Amino acid sequence: MSQKIADIAEKLGITQKELKGKISELGFEVKSTAKTLDDEIAELVISELSPAEAEEEGDKDTAKLYEEIYDKELDKEIIKSQRKRTAGKDATKDKTPQEHEEEENKDTDKKTIMIPAVISVKEFAEKTGVNAAKIIGELMKNGILANINQQIDYDTAAIIAEDLGLKIKKKRDEVALEDLFSGDLQALLKEDDKNDLSPRPPIISVMGHVDHGKTKILDYIRNANVIDTEAGGITQHIGAYQVERNGKKITFLDTPGHAAFTAMRARGAKATDIAILVVAADEGVKPQTIEAMNHAKDAGIPIIVAINKIDKPTANVDKVKAELAEHGLQPEDWGGKTIMTPVSAFTGEGIDTLLDMILLVAEMENLKANPNRDAVATVVEAHLDKNLGPVATVLINTGTLKIMDNVVAGTCYGRIKVMKDHTGKNIKRAEPAKPVVIAGLSKTPQSGDILQVVKDEKMARLRATQIETLQKGGGKEGLGIGKDIIARIASGKLKTLKIVLKADVKGSLEAITQALNEIKDKEVAIKIIHSGVGNINESDVIMASASGGLVIGFHVDLPAQVEKTTEREHVEVLQYKIIYKLIDDMKKLLNGLLEPEIVQIDLGKVEVKKIFYAGKKDIIIGCKVLNGKIENKAKAKIVRAGTVIGEFEITSLRKVDEVVTEVKEGNECGIKIQRKMDILEGDILEIYKEEKKFRTL
Structure with missing residues (x-):
């Protein structure tokens, strides 16, 4: 079935030319001479370009009130962010054994679809058997405008799959781009299920x-x-x-x-x-x-x-x-x-x-590995061969590498056209812990690069380009000394500060070592992984790079050639002439490693006056502030008959029809809670917020 383009344009109040332009923007091909559209595409275009209607048609009053209290676009973003956090997770809390059994039986009946970390809308449609137009429509409902050729990540795909009643699972073979760039093999291999592992x-x-x-x-x-x-x-x-x-x-x-x-x-x-x-x-x-x-x-x-x-x-x-x-x-x-x-x-x-x-x-x-997955390997050595071109010795860490596999290794990509074992014999496959020489890469990779099998050459090329972009963005240009270390501290990824220490004389080296060893705390620590007398050299920089640490120099030089190595390896080098300044800076860095203390600050109390809307995933309530104030994004305890029966976070706050950050004593407000809660009219809400109190050594 199809609908006339002229009728759709008239219904939307736009010209046919404008309509065709909008259709092209959505990723669908439409000829200038086209007169009709398929029903599914037509409905998708109409739903996108016409004023949105309330989802719950059976309850017009509730929907109207819902729209009056909350801005629809804000609401859409809140729902999207909440669902991203929960997509793909089993809701197992508070279920009876019978409900668990029913849920498991239902999951068993569904076909699980394996999805890579990144997938195009078209490929997602092909894998799931769902019309691409319908998928684009679901993406739009979640605030994402994408055409048929654009790529979506796994989290987004999980949301759409949930909407469509599909069960998907992320391919374990897919390694995160950040992990490929970091070279942290332990992080890469964590995704293997213990049941899939065998001795290596x-x-x-x-x-x-x-x-x-x-x-x-x-x-x-x-x-x-x-x-x-x-x-x-x-x-x-x-x-x-x-x-x-x-x-x-x-x-x-x-x-x-x-x-x-x-x-x-x-x-x-x-x-x-x-x-x-x-x-x-x-x-x-x-x-x-x-x-x-x-x-x-x-x-x-x-x-x-x-x-x-x-x-x-x-x-x-x-x-x-x-x-x-x-x-x-x-x-x-x-x-x-x-x-x-x-x-x-x-x-x-x-x-x-x-x-x-x-x-x-x-x-x-x-020692164990999973031989039944696509390979992840480490580049041990690489050089340019006059006959084979770029050649690399790689060591298989997990999975099985096969001839004609598409791979990415650092900023290089290609297809395995030649694979030999250590004796020079041509082989077709290599299992975990096997060293092999491969040919077929676009250029010579670096020692230590992570090699991973991907589905096709297009993906390999894309990954290599992305890693190259990350490398360029991760360099020293535009960064102050120490900022990379500080960023890692702030992200919580660093708990031990690893240092390569160089000093001008042995006496200075011993004094600094003793002073640093005296900085102690049960949560964080300084670890001197290497120390010596003399100028900072390439070996020092490489060791810091390998350990994720930094180089500290005291009254020593950083030669120009070595400075280039620091830029290539993204290693921080801090140089000092005064010992107490060095020690003070290290203490400051360690202070950043300490977990902050979470302090609860009471804001006020409010009374629940009206339950405006109670859906499956969210609640909208009307309240009056009894004392103090209420803040958006604050937390609340539900108190009934003097007993705390639950807690939640306020996801949106309104005063009349205006989105506000706070409402003070004596005023009424509307609160949105993005989860199902047991709330009744007359309940008291104790409003509070949590702040981080940073500690020092």
Whole structure:
């Protein structure tokens, strides 16, 4: 069935040309010569362009009163915001067991539709089997003007689905854009249901000082020599290998120890389960040993120490253990908790024991992943290959990566056209904890970027563009020093202030460390993740970036090249010349971490005079202020016969026909409550508001 455009235009009091323009704005194609519209589109256009009618036709008086008391647009926004908060959640409170059973049976009968984080109106219509015009109409009812090609988020889709009586669920494979940008793997993997998880191999990061034998140990383990092909005997790229011991797989990352590769090491520690700290028995603890140790500690992963080169005449295992104990790693055989295994990469002595210790610690960690979802992986290393173009070594964190999957990795996107395992063999799929080399990306990604499978190339391209925009917006331009940290404090995302501390001399370093350690509170803390003497370098910045902390400098310089690294890594650097100023600023930052005290402030009392409207989701009441005042957005306790029977928040306040922020003693007002409440005429409402009282150390 169809309706004439001329009749619709006449009914709306506009010209046919204006009507066709409005139809185009709504996302529907209409030819200039068109004479008719489909019924559904016609009804949608009429409902949008004609004066809105009351929804409850059966109760004209109530609807009229409702419109007189409240501004319809404000009401629409309030309903929309409330429903967004509740959309998709089961209302399980105050139900009888029988009602719970009926609800579950009803849900079982409904088909659950899986919806991604972002979906176009057209795709939503196709997935749900509902006409696009009807969906656009429902969006309009909720104050959202969208055409058929525009995208809506999951929360909006949940509201529309609820209106249409549909049951939808968010795809767990969809990772939040903010999480992709942050690189926080733990946040990304939280969405997996425990029932979907199965055991996976451990991922091991081999760390330590340059030339202490990390690659030699790996070389012995996998029985293949790669050192001869590396420049200067120092590993140029992070390698990822998988070996088998007693039928169990172990994945190794060889994290370069040279100072030039500190950035890769910082990224590597974030993606691993266990750190193997290699220390030469004849050289002992070196600055990069301490740095690698701090990376692992800050990442919160177990450390196993491999004391290498025990075949050397000058080897002294006990001396190495003593040095490590001074830095907080107490050997297990000395009563501590750190496993330390003497090994020789030259003779192979102790290597089997090292592997057994890895499997033992892995078993205690209870490592699991979901192989039956789309993959999430970490980019370990990437480079430009003359034949394949951009090539990346990636480590599968969860899910299964398949050939021809569409992916996004940081600001890169593409389709997996080539996938090889660590032996160079072409494979079609890779399960959790498996390292693979892939080709098919638009450009070379960064080490530490999160790779995620998406539904198509269009979505991959969109995500990459969005992440690039976030990165540009998240830089230093236009920001004052410390503002990023302050923003994270304000959002409640930070409870421990992590610091990389650099000073001009050892005496200053010790004095500042002692002063910072004396700032104590049970809720918040300062954690010095690394400290040293000398100017701020790239390694310091990368460590702060990896931990989400900041760099503090005392009487030291920030070289221009290092400053560029701070901008790229979005790291705050604070420099001081006076100790008390440094300590005072740290106290101020910690004060911001403290949870504020919530204080109740009594405003007044009102009496309920009239119940104007009581719907399923909201109530409108008329009141008189007995004493004090009533404020919009304040809270109220319902008092009946001297007993508090409920509480609510005022969502809208009116005096006669005017929206107001407060009404004082002796005046009457209209209150809207956006939930079903047990309220009767004659009830007393005790009005109060809650304020945050900020505390200090």
